[in-house]
Amino acid sequence: MKAAIKKSEVLIEALPYIRKFFEKTIVIKYGGSAVEEKGIEKGILEDVIFMNYAGMRPILVHGGGPYISKMMKKAGLEPKFIQGRRVTDTQTVHIIDKALGTINRKIVKALKDMGAQAFGMSGRENGLIRVKKMKLEYDLGFVGEVTAVDTTVVKRLIKDNIIPVIYPLGVGRDGNIYNVNADDVASEIAMALKAEKFVLLTNVNGIMKDKSDPKTLYRTIRAAEVERLIKKSIIDSGMIPKARACINATKGGVKKAHMLNASIPHALLLEIFTDKGIGTEIVK
Numbered sequence: 001m002k003a004a005i006k007k008s009e010v011l012i013e014a015l016p017y018i019r020k021f022f023e024k025t026i027v028i029k030y031g032g033s034a035v036e037e038k039g040i041e042k043g044i045l046e047d048v049i050f051m052n053y054a055g056m057r058p059i060l061v062h063g064g065g066p067y068i069s070k071m072m073k074k075a076g077l078e079p080k081f082i083q084g085r086r087v088t089d090t091q092t093v094h095i096i097d098k099a100l101g102t103i104n105r106k107i108v109k110a111l112k113d114m115g116a117q118a119f120g121m122s123g124r125e126n127g128l129i130r131v132k133k134m135k136l137e138y139d140l141g142f143v144g145e146v147t148a149v150d151t152t153v154v155k156r157l158i159k160d161n162i163i164p165v166i167y168p169l170g171v172g173r174d175g176n177i178y179n180v181n182a183d184d185v186a187s188e189i190a191m192a193l194k195a196e197k198f199v200l201l202t203n204v205n206g207i208m209k210d211k212s213d214p215k216t217l218y219r220t221i222r223a224a225e226v227e228r229l230i231k232k233s234i235i236d237s238g239m240i241p242k243a244r245a246c247i248n249a250t251k252g253g254v255k256k257a258h259m260l261n262a263s264i265p266h267a268l269l270l271e272i273f274t275d276k277g278i279g280t281e282i283v284k
């Protein structure tokens with residue numbers, strides 16, 4: 001009996017959140033380092049489906065870092081990253097397209113098998129993601145910086161309760177296909193849709209002052225402070241695009257940006273439907 005009452009309490013705790021987020025757009029990026037060839041973890045997809053059936057409008061953006069690196073090595077290419085971004089030549093673009101396409105189909109199929117409607121697409125389709133070549137001190141090759149987002153198709157899908165599953169490629173004005181960091185793509189889509197929430201699921205709990213010490217996790221942090229941590233190299237490698245994505249999202253009209261550890265079971269549900277937040281919350 002006690003256990004049953006406890007369960008009803010958990011459900012009731014979710015009610016204000018269900019009401020608050022009804023018909024609201026939530027963009028979720030699932031980390032490259034947590035995405036395998038076989039797709040993504042069932043628990044994450046269950047959370048996304050739960051949100052969908054509770055009346056929210058989740059949009060899933062995924063990467064596929066390790067699988068891309070594996071495919072590159074198979075083709076005799078050595079993966080190289082600069083400031084958390086993959087150096088990308090013509091051959092690598094094709095490998096990325098193929099690898100992410102494979103993962104995308106698996107995710108869409110898994111969502112459908114679990115009873116949701118889902119639609120997979122690449123950022124290069126329907127003008128979704130337009131880019132220009134990213135200019136850093138180093139030449140990254142075909143790495144794009146987002147210049148425009150056309151969310152016509154995505155909007156139509158979420159209105160019809162279909163979960164868009166997107167992988168991050170973009171088209172340049174030169175007609176070339178560019179590799180775009182999934183964090184960037186997700187934040188641009190979140191901004192274009194003025195999403196209620198932007199959630200980055202990754203392989204750490206969030207932003208840490210000392211990344212080797214989980215106790216130094218920032219629970220809430222302001223965009224300006226994040227900027228400072230990047231300058232001081234406390235935030236480095238893959239956390240740089242992630243942190244910037246959150247800064248941009250909050251400045252661009254997204255209500256809240258979160259980072260969560262994808263390996264915590266049902267991290268998404270805990271973050272969205274309960275009173276206790278986990279991970280790092282980035283505010284303006």
Ligand SMILES: Nc1ncnc2c1ncn2[C@@H]1O[C@H](COP(=O)(O)OP(=O)(O)O)[C@@H](O)[C@H]1O
Binds near residue numbers: 032034065
């Ligand atoms: N200050 C920091 N706090 C937490 N993680 C950090 C920090 N600085 C760098 N990182 C690194 O960023 C990584 C996450 O980025 P990345 O590997 O690109 O993940 P994803 O595949 O989810 O995009 C972490 O695993 C961690 O090693």
Ligand SMILES: [Mg+2]
Binds near residue numbers: 032084238
């Ligand atoms: Mg990354």
